[in-house]
Amino acid sequence: MIRLLRLGFFAVIVRPVLLLVLGVNIRNRERLPVNGPAIIVANHNSHLDTLALMSMLPLADLPKLTPVAAVDYFGQGPFGWFAKHIIGILPIDRSGNTPRERLLDGAIAALDAGKILILFPEGTRGEPERLATYKKGVAHLACARPTVPVTPVFMHGLGKALPRGTYLLVPFTCDVFVGESWTYNGAVDPFMAELEARMAALASRGQFPAWE
Amino acid sequence: MSVPAPVLNAILGIFALLIVATGIVWLIDRKRAAPEPSELTQRVRSWWAMIAIFTFAIVIDRAISTIFLGIISYLALKEYFSLIPTRRIDRLVLLFAYLAVPIQFYWAHIGWYDMFVVFIPVWMFLFLPMVMVLQGQTDGFLRAIGTMTWGLMMTVFTLSHTAMMLAEGNTSNGVAGGAGLLLFLVFLTQFNDVAQFTWGKLTGRHPIIPKVSPKKTWEGFLGGAVTTACLAALVGPYLTIMPWHWSAAAGAMIAVAGFIGDVTMSALKRDLKVKDSGGLIPGHGGILDRVDSLTYAAPVFLHFFYFFFVGGRV
Numbered sequence: 319m320i321r322l323l324r325l326g327f328f329a330v331i332v333r334p335v336l337l338l339v340l341g342v343n344i345r346n347r348e349r350l351p352v353n354g355p356a357i358i359v360a361n362h363n364s365h366l367d368t369l370a371l372m373s374m375l376p377l378a379d380l381p382k383l384t385p386v387a388a389v390d391y392f393g394q395g396p397f398g399w400f401a402k403h404i405i406g407i408l409p410i411d412r413s414g415n416t417p418r419e420r421l422l423d424g425a426i427a428a429l430d431a432g433k434i435l436i437l438f439p440e441g442t443r444g445e446p447e448r449l450a451t452y453k454k455g456v457a458h459l460a461c462a463r464p465t466v467p468v469t470p471v472f473m474h475g476l477g478k479a480l481p482r483g484t485y486l487l488v489p490f491t492c493d494v495f496v497g498e499s500w501t502y503n504g505a506v507d508p509f510m511a512e513l514e515a516r517m518a519a520l521a522s523r524g525q526f527p528a529w530e
Numbered sequence: 531m532s533v534p535a536p537v538l539n540a541i542l543g544i545f546a547l548l549i550v551a552t553g554i555v556w557l558i559d560r561k562r563a564a565p566e567p568s569e570l571t572q573r574v575r576s577w578w579a580m581i582a583i584f585t586f587a588i589v590i591d592r593a594i595s596t597i598f599l600g601i602i603s604y605l606a607l608k609e610y611f612s613l614i615p616t617r618r619i620d621r622l623v624l625l626f627a628y629l630a631v632p633i634q635f636y637w638a639h640i641g642w643y644d645m646f647v648v649f650i651p652v653w654m655f656l657f658l659p660m661v662m663v664l665q666g667q668t669d670g671f672l673r674a675i676g677t678m679t680w681g682l683m684m685t686v687f688t689l690s691h692t693a694m695m696l697a698e699g700n701t702s703n704g705v706a707g708g709a710g711l712l713l714f715l716v717f718l719t720q721f722n723d724v725a726q727f728t729w730g731k732l733t734g735r736h737p738i739i740p741k742v743s744p745k746k747t748w749e750g751f752l753g754g755a756v757t758t759a760c761l762a763a764l765v766g767p768y769l770t771i772m773p774w775h776w777s778a779a780a781g782a783m784i785a786v787a788g789f790i791g792d793v794t795m796s797a798l799k800r801d802l803k804v805k806d807s808g809g810l811i812p813g814h815g816g817i818l819d820r821v822d823s824l825t826y827a828a829p830v831f832l833h834f835f836y837f838f839f840v841g842g843r844v
Binding site: 338341343475478481484486488489490491492525527528529530 | 601604605608609611612613614615616617618621622624625628670802803804808809810
């Protein structure tokens with residue numbers, strides 16, 4: 319029942335609204351993973367990021383898509399229920415109550431179940447359309463499952479449409495650049511350097527008007 | 531659903547033209563070895579999609595036609611706002627600018643010409659800077675209001691003339707009605723684009739405005755304009771109440787206006803250092819790339835028709 323609700327929410331609400339209100343220009347859509355297990359890493363500007371990314375993959379893949387998000391942000395109320403069951407997020411506990419080495423257990427289990435994880439290594443939406451430093455969780459996850467392909471995605475424009483701290487959605491066309499996937503290269507720091515280089519390369523492919 | 535017979539026949543004619551064009555492009559492309567479709571093939575494919583959607587939109591019902599034209603206008607405005615530099619503080623002003631689209635197309639739909647013609651140039655023109663000033667950020671104010679207002683005029687006010695034509699033509703354009711008038715304009719504008727492109731490719735030598743659009747030539751411009759005027763003389767008496775010589779004059783005006791709209795949008799893109807305004811239509815670019823000629827041709831043609839034929843001067 320909830321799966322059907324989720325499918326309906328994406329098919330009837332999310333996709334048409336994103337198509338008409340925003341409109342997404344994707345470069346190299348074919349590089350997005352079709353089969354799990356896989357990891358998609360993207361920059362985070364807006365609540366819309368997750369929905370936009372999830373709409374770029376075929377609707378049939380929806381059951382596999384698992385965005386990873388902080389548990390504290392969404393809370394326990396109806397908002398939390400919605401995030402968990404309809405958006406389908408996999409919660410990560412930022413509070414420090416979970417021991418460090420157990421933090422990624424859920425994500426690893428999801429990969430083992432053949433899911434496509436969506437990660438925002440910036441950790442927060444932060445300043446819209448500005449890159450923050452990446453957190454290393456993604457590297458530890460890739461280290462735990464070194465054969466899983468990691469696909470970098472750079473997005474621009476959603477932070478203009480719906481930045482942090484507002485509910486006023488203003489239409490803007492968004493640009494999305496999908497990079498080639500790679501796998502864990504043996505150590506955490508080189509992996510992070512690789513991720514940063516790939517994201518920077520994707521970002522430099524676009525030409526974005528000023529937004530200040 | 532009641533489509534005037536001339537409109538229906540003209541649409542059939544357009545599809546015949548499209549079939550011929552598809553055949554020609556197929557013949558040209560057969561000599562190529564590359565496996566992926568050429569840009570020309572992509573373009574013709576997109577033409578099929580666009581003409582199919584357009585036909586559907588103008589055949590079903592006038593309200594649907596107006597909504598369709600409004601969506602085109604909205605997409606053009608969105609593309610424009612996404613291309614230009616904007617200020618974060620202006621999000622509310624941008625939202626109001628977007629809201630002008632349904633309102634403007636509503637005036638057109640109910641055929642309220644007097645309101646239609648002042649709503650954006652007077653009321654929105656005064657209202658948007660007011661909202662902007664109330665936000666209180668003066669840094670970049672002139673650039674922000676200047677770019678926003680020009681965009682609103684270029685994508686909403688000008689393109690809404692297509693919807694006004696539908697309403698206006700139903701009372702003043704005889705049997706073919708508003709749909710006939712709109713079809714005359716849109717068909718000739720788009721045909722002129724293709725004709726100027728083809729003449730330019732085949733015979734183009736002398737650049738006409740090299741700093742803005744290096745590929746545009748005098749031969750393309752003049753050849754296209756003459757071809758369009760001839761075609762207008764043929765179809766005008768059928769789709770409109772204009773006799774053949776007035777139709778030819780209208781066709782020539784549409785051709786010249788279309789050219790200016792085209793290079794104006796090229797100047798904008800060149801200034802912003804982008805090649806296409808977007809990626810919505812394969813082979814063509816963005817929506818602004820497709821409607822650029824229409825931004826000039828639509829108001830020019832409507833006011834030409836209004837002045838001479840509705841105003842009773844002919």
